[in-house]
Amino acid sequence: MHIRDLPYLDPGDPDVRSGPRFLYWLGRNQIRGQLKSLLWGLLHQCSIAGYPLGVGLAVQAVIDRSGGRLALAGGLTALLGVLTSVSDTMLHRSAVTNWITAAARVQQLLSRKTAELGSALTRRVAAGEVVAVSTGDVEKIGWFVESLSRFLAAATVLVVISVGLLLYLPSLGILVAIAMPFLALSVLPLLPRATRRADVQREKAGKATELASDTVAGLRVLRGIGGEDLFLDRYRRASQEVRKAAVHNARMWSLISAVQVLLPGVLLLVLVVYGASLARDGKVEVGQLVTVYSAATLTLFPLRHFEEIAMAYSFSRPSAQRAVRVLSLSRTARAATADTVPTGDLYDPVTGLLAPQGLFTAVVCGDPDEAGRLAERLGGHAQPEEREEAGEESAASGPPSVLLGGVPLDELDLDAARTAVLVQDKDPVLLSGTLRELLDVPSSGRVTARAALSAAQCDDVLAALAQASPGSDVEPLDTRITERGRSLSGGQRQRLALARSLITDPDALVLDEPTSAVDSHTEARVAAGVKALRTDRTTVAFSSSPLLLDLADRVALVHGGSVVAAGTHRELLLSEKRYRDVVTRDTGEEPAAAAGRDEEIGTSEEIEERA
Incomplete structure (x- = not known):
């Protein structure tokens, strides 16, 4: 896989049983890239490991005054220099390719999962965690994948050097061979504590990120109530906690780095003292001593890869676990068995809500949270708390699915389900770009942009966008909308x-409070426009506005988790007190208060008598 070939046509089906299994799955899917990086890494490390031999030959040639062997040593050193340069370049190229392709694969998997879950994602996973997984965690996972092949090359070269020195000069080589495993594994006892500190740092960083995203999203409201200083102070404290955790974590990793420098230094000191005594006694030649010392010195370089792989795995394992926690989420616990779009009535067996095909149905809920959950259910997204309420026996499969034309939405393919039912929540998001791009969405082709904008009463929006455009001849549809539409009301x-x-x-459109942010005159026109445009199409609107309810073909009252009354708006006003209380905003306190005032004032006869 080359970088120019990204993105993947299919990122694959990941192993989400655990973080380590996910990392193994990533590495297995990059086996060609890993082998290529491993081969270049072996050539690079072996080229470096060959320098002590050339240096030792050169020193001994000078001592023996042999010009031929000195020229041979020079030629060998030059060849090793060329091989080192080429292999280092190609190793870096292949390793970075592995890093980028692994990160791209994880990003595509996360994007696919986000598109699959939609707004239900942030209800199951904190927004800050989603941001952390898609940014910092992806980078750490890519780091481990990239460093894996270089570590394997370094480990192989350490074995080669140890065996080579043992064969070249057994008296000193055995000391190196015994010390190498100890040096390579010396940091293992420190890794658990370093990992725990790294986990604490990441947890605090995720909370700080979530707090920052919430603050930015609600900045306009915070400014309106004068609460921006309070939230900024909270973020300041959270960032300081992240800083303290990072310093605490860095101290442990600095200790690991110090151990990786100290112990090899002790080995070199022992080699110099012991080797010098052997050379003084004439048991080894000076050139051999230089060769062994140079080779032992160069082992410091591959040993650093042991520290790097330990650090990379310690950081990537919890990152992979968080990625798995997101990737293991599913739209439903049931497997899709149908891919055709059904037609018919929209029915929720849990609440008993029925939206007849082709009619405009309004739903009134006294609890806004209950309305939001029901709207999500109508779109085929059962919430985790609903699954828990379904009981232990059916918790795995969740509550009964919403039916469209008698077909459970959970049994539909994702694309078919979204073609059948679309849910617009009460806080829809506008992406940055032009208005034309915003309205360029998958559709049936039967509703034009002009017709939709007219039905939604967007004429004043188009006029405002035209005035804000830099040129007078710019089409309103081509004007740009800022991020999340912050420039609009x-x-x-x-x-x-x-x-x-x-x-x-x-086929079925579910709207959660579609007119809550507009005035009453605009609300009436919007409701009429939607009803006219959606003729013979199923529309469900959650609202308690009398203007919208009066235009609905059918109104259902949901109370206590089930439909308790259904009819037209005027029928329910006359026959259902609970409906009347919700629609008229009657809390039940005013009659009691009025009665109290009447008792205090008295009847008209008592007033006249007092007069």
Whole structure:
């Protein structure tokens, strides 16, 4: 796999049973790249390991005054220099390729999972954790994949050097051969504590990231209530905790680095003292001593890869575990068995809500959270708490699925389910770009952008965008929208999002509070436009606005998790007190208060008597 071939046509089906298994799966899918990096790494390390032989031959040739052997030593050193340069370049190239392709694969897997889960993702995983996985964790996972082949090359070269010195000069080689395993594994006792400190740092960093994202998202509201200083102070304290954890973590890794320098230094000191005594006694030649000392010195370089792989794995293992926690989420516990889009009534067996095909159905819930959960269910997303409420026996499969035309949405393929039912929540997101790009969404093709914008009453939005454009001849659809539509008002963003949903033209459209951010006059026009545009299409709107409810073909009241009444808006106002209380915002306190005032004032006869 080359970088120019990215992205992958199919990133694959990852092993999400655990973090280490996921890392193994990544490495197995890059076996060719890993082998290429390993071969270049072996050539690079062996070229470096060959320098002591050339230096030793040169020193001994000078001592023996042999010009021929000195020229041979020079030629060998020059050849090793060329091989080192070429292999180092290609090793870096192949290792970075492995890093980028692994990171790209993880990014594609996360993007695919995000697209699959939609808004349900952040309800199951904290937003800060999602950001941390898609940025810092991806980098750490790629680091481990990239360093793995270089570590294997370094370990192989250490074995080659130890065996070579043992054969070249047994009296000193045996000392190196015995010390190498100890030097390579000396950092293992320190790794568990270093890993724990790294986990604490990542946890605090994730919380700080989540706090920062929440602060930025609600900055306009915070400024309105004067709470930005409070949240900034919270983030300042969180960032200081991250700094302290990072310093605490760095101290342990600095200790590991010190051990990796100290112990090889002790080995070199022993080699010099013992080797000098052997050379003084004439048991070894000076050139042989220089060769052994140079080879032992060069082992410091491959030994550093043991520290690097230990650090990379310690950082990547929890990162991989967090990635697995996201990638293991599924839209539903049931396997898809149908890929065709059904038609018919939309029915929720849990609450008993029925949205007849082709009608505009309004749903009134006294609890906004209950309305949001029901809207998600209608889109085929059962929440974790709903699965827990389903009981131990059915917790694995969750509550009964919503039916469309008698077909459970959980049994539909994801694309078919999204074609069948579209849910727009109460806080829709507008992506940056032009308005034309915003409205360029998968659709049936039966609803044009102009028709959708007109039904959503976006004429004033188009006029505002035209005035904000730099040129007078710029088409409003070609004007740019800032990130999340921050340059627009809440009502304008809500209507543009509604227009985007109308263009999609699904068989069943579920709208959660679609007019909560607009005034009453605009609300009435929006409701009428949506009903006219969605003629003969199933539409469900969660709202308690009388203007919208009066235009609905059918209204259902949900109370206590089930539908308790259904009919038209005017019928329910006359016959259902709970419905009347929600729609008229009657809390039940005013009659009691009025009665208290009447008792305090008295009847008209008592007033006249007192007068």
